[in-house]
Amino acid sequence: MPTFEELKPMLRPDGIHNGVMTVDKDKCTSCGLCVQNCPFRCWEMDVNNHPKLKDEYLCFSCYNCMIACPVKAVSIVQNFQVKEGFFDTDFPEVKMPLEPKDAEGNSVQWTETERLIMERRTVRNFKKDPVPESFLSRVLEAGRFAPSGGNHQPWKFTVVTDPGFISQLEEAVQSVWAGTYGACTNDEVVMNLVNVLPTGVFDPRVQYGIRCIAKKELSVYFSAPAIVFIGCNDKMTNPEMHAGICGQNMNLAAISLGLGFVWNNFGGVGVNQIPELKAKLGFGDSWTVQTSFCLGYPKFKQKGLVPRHFRPVTWFRPGIDGA
Ligand SMILES: Cc1cc2nc3c(=O)[nH]c(=O)nc-3n(C[C@H](O)[C@H](O)[C@H](O)COP(=O)(O)O)c2cc1C
Numbered sequence: 001m002p003t004f005e006e007l008k009p010m011l012r013p014d015g016i017h018n019g020v021m022t023v024d025k026d027k028c029t030s031c032g033l034c035v036q037n038c039p040f041r042c043w044e045m046d047v048n049n050h051p052k053l054k055d056e057y058l059c060f061s062c063y064n065c066m067i068a069c070p071v072k073a074v075s076i077v078q079n080f081q082v083k084e085g086f087f088d089t090d091f092p093e094v095k096m097p098l099e100p101k102d103a104e105g106n107s108v109q110w111t112e113t114e115r116l117i118m119e120r121r122t123v124r125n126f127k128k129d130p131v132p133e134s135f136l137s138r139v140l141e142a143g144r145f146a147p148s149g150g151n152h153q154p155w156k157f158t159v160v161t162d163p164g165f166i167s168q169l170e171e172a173v174q175s176v177w178a179g180t181y182g183a184c185t186n187d188e189v190v191m192n193l194v195n196v197l198p199t200g201v202f203d204p205r206v207q208y209g210i211r212c213i214a215k216k217e218l219s220v221y222f223s224a225p226a227i228v229f230i231g232c233n234d235k236m237t238n239p240e241m242h243a244g245i246c247g248q249n250m251n252l253a254a255i256s257l258g259l260g261f262v263w264n265n266f267g268g269v270g271v272n273q274i275p276e277l278k279a280k281l282g283f284g285d286s287w288t289v290q291t292s293f294c295l296g297y298p299k300f301k302q303k304g305l306v307p308r309h310f311r312p313v314t315w316f317r318p319g320i321d322g323a
């Protein structure tokens with residue numbers, strides 16, 4: 001069994017370069033939407049009612065603050081990177097989407113589907129209005145018709161639209177993560193988690209997410225009017241991949257219906273820690289909740305183009321010896 005000192009590079013990683021954003025105060029109208037749209041609550045208002053980054057924060061460069069700003073006052077100074085240590089996974093620069101070209105190499109417009117994919121952003125702020133059941137049904141159908149290995153279709157869905165039950169779920173799953181946060185921050189207790197959790201859980205971005213949920217700065221289910229849980233049968237292959245493909249079908253279908261969508265693994269995975277709740281949701285023995293997502297009408301604009309990692313692609317073309 002390794003010691004804490006040996007595992008310290010993973011459990012208390014260094015080399016982290018925080019994301020840095022800035023606000024053009026001449027353009028800013030102090031509407032506060034960037035502050036509301038930041039999942040990790042990185043911003044606060046300064047004495048002049050303009051957003052400024054808090055003294056202590058973790059920005060993982062999602063750019064959701066930027067796309068919420070109606071006057072384009074938010075811009076990027078520095079992208080989140082880990083440049084040394086355990087979680088240095090070779091962070092590339094970020095770039096906006098490349099210009100679309102037709103088969104002859106001429107500039108063209110994106111197709112409707114491409115635009116939907118590019119402008120899709122996570123929605124974490126919802127109106128209270130319920131999602132019509134006909135729309136929920138169309139979203140579920142998009143999942144049911146997803147591809148799967150061997151056509152296994154290993155998934156099962158549970159929909160929760162009862163506000164009372166959603167509040168119970170929020171409270172119960174928030175407690176799970178509050179407990180996990182306590183364990184993760186204690187040098188001795190965290191050792192109990194090392195053998196049961198995958199390495200990625202100790203990534204600083206995941207750890208900060210757990211912290212935000214524990215401190216109730218990040219909601220588990222975002223007071224959304226509808227939650228969908230995706231579970232897969234344990235006897236079938238690649239459950240995470242299947243839930244992901246199935247869920248992304250539902251994500252795109254939801255946006256096409258004018259709905260907002262947030263994946264919430266914290267909500268999905270957290271439920272597995274509470275067996276009674278997992279069973280109540282319809283995932284008994286042999287079933288594991290792989291993820292969940294929330295749906296609702298967006299409270300304000302939460303979509304738009306952002307840059308993303310531009311990692312070199314290895315490409316073998318005809319007539320060229322090698323990559
Ligand atoms: C599998 C998966 C799980 C996620 N879980 C959560 C979650 O629990 N809570 C949350 O606020 N966002 C969650 N997200 C949303 C990501 O934070 C988001 O997709 C990422 O920051 C990129 O931002 P974008 O979706 O706006 O492009 C999850 C996304 C994926 C794909």
Ligand code: SF4
Nearest residue numbers: 038059060062063065
């Ligand atoms: S880029 Fe994302 S994490 Fe960073 S401040 Fe903006 S909303 Fe918050």
Ligand code: SF4
Nearest residue numbers: 028029031032034069
């Ligand atoms: S969203 Fe834009 S206008 Fe509104 S407070 Fe933020 S920077 Fe200012």
